[in-house]
Amino acid sequence: MGIFYLRASMHPSGLGGEAEARAMVECVLLIASVTLATLAGYQVAADGTRRAYAQAWTAGIREKDSNARFCARYFFGRAVDRLGSENNTTRLGGIYALERIAMDSPSDQRAVVEVLSAFIRTRSTDPTLRPAASGPVVPLRPAVDIHAAVAVLGRLSVLDGVPRADLSGAKLTGPAALHCIQASYGNLSNTDLTGADLSHAHLGRADLTATRLGGTDLTGASLNEANLSYTWLGGANLTRARLGGADLTGASLSGANLTRAWLDGADLTGASLSGANLTRAWLTEADLTGAWLGGANLITAVGLVQDQIDAAYGDGWTRLPPELTRPASWTSAEADEYRPADPHQFVGQWHPEVLAGQENALSAWDYHQTILPKVVIV
Incomplete structure (x- = not known):
């Protein structure tokens, strides 16, 4: 508004029509210049505000991340300390605290897996867990x-480059048994659970x-x-186990x-059931294509039909x-050469190099040429 008053002082009235028009144009140009300058000032101020806000936001995020890492390290140390407690409740608190850390901080999951695995190996073989009997049996x-630690390992998310668990040497029997463990939908793939007590365990849809x-x-x-594909179950006790719809592709059930x-x-x-006892086992609609049944007991198996037998491989001891009707090929020398000397005592485990990169679908011939000869007898 002051600019309009300024025009009156700069160009008094009575100058004539042309002078008046020129004075009005000069006034409009002056107003436009001032307006543009004001807007430019606002823009500069806004940009400065945005930059300051962005810097503050970035600094806040960095501080938050730093605090999160510090908290993760702090609580990780506290949780590990709890695992060494003599109090059972305190140890449980440490186990579940580590699970929470692995969930909130995926970069720490490998450390959590290694710590829990070491805890299970050490604790399950601790002599104090199985004290020598003296006096009345307690x-x-x-x-x-x-x-709880095994259940947590099974629940953790699958991350690239992070192993599931290292339980080699753990003694998961007696007081350390995994009886009735709740691990449905869990992932314990490529884990060593040899000789463990998993009786009545809940492992539906587990990997x-x-x-x-x-x-x-x-x-x-x-x-x-x-999913039990390529799993070693040699000599396992699966009495009354429920395996409906399970994937046992290429699994070894020799002597089970x-x-x-x-x-x-x-x-x-392509599974191996060499010397397995299938007394009154339910095999309705089970896929036995390429399965090895050498020496298996199927006399009272329920739901077994001729088509299943024709699709499988066996020998004169099946x-x-x-x-x-026994297929004619089952009595041939070609079939018999794969029969172990004593299938009921055939116990062992896969070589890791055999499992690595193994195709999910193998012909029976390839399976018995590449897998069975590389089983380690223990």
Whole structure:
């Protein structure tokens, strides 16, 4: 508004029509110049404000990340210290604190896996867990902390480059048994659980790919729709285990006890059932394509039909239900040469190099040429 008054002082009235018009143009140009200058000033101020806000935001994020890393390290140390406590409740608190750290800080998951694995190995073999008997036999209390640590390892997210667990040498029997463990949908793939007590365990839809379960007690375990492809189950006790719809592609069940086990709808393509006991096992709609049945006991198997037998491989020692016909090829020298000397004592584990990069679909011939000859007898 002051500019209009300024025009009156700069160009008094009465100058004539042309002078008045020129004075008005000069006034408008002056107003436009002042307006543009003001807007430019506002823009400069706004840019400065934005830069200051962005710097403050970045500094805040960096400080927050730094605080988060500091907190993670601090609570990680506290959680590890709790694992060494003599108090069972304190140890459980440490285990679940480590699980939370792994969830909130994926970069720390490898350290969490290594610490929990070491805890399980050390704790399960601790002599104080199984004191020498002196006087009246006192029932051993189950080690719930080991139970919890294994369950946590199974629940952790799958991350590239982070192993599931290293339980080699752990003694998961007796008070350290994993009896009735709740690990459905869990992931314990490529884990060594040889000889563990997993009786009545809940492992439905769990990922146990290439897991070593030789000699494991899986009596009454629930493994419905679990992934057991290329898993070693030699000599395992699977009495009354529920394996409906499970993926047992390329798995080794040599010498396993599958009495009354439910295998309905299971995929046993290329699996080895050499010397396995399938007394009254349910095999309705199980896929036995390319499966090796040398020396297996199938006399009272339920739901077994001729098409399944024709798709499998066996030998003269395979015991079939009387209503089924033994394929002519089963009595040939070619089939018999793969029969172990004593299939009921055939216990071992896969070589890691055999499992690495193994195709999911193998012909029976390739399977018995590449897998069985490389089994380690223990």
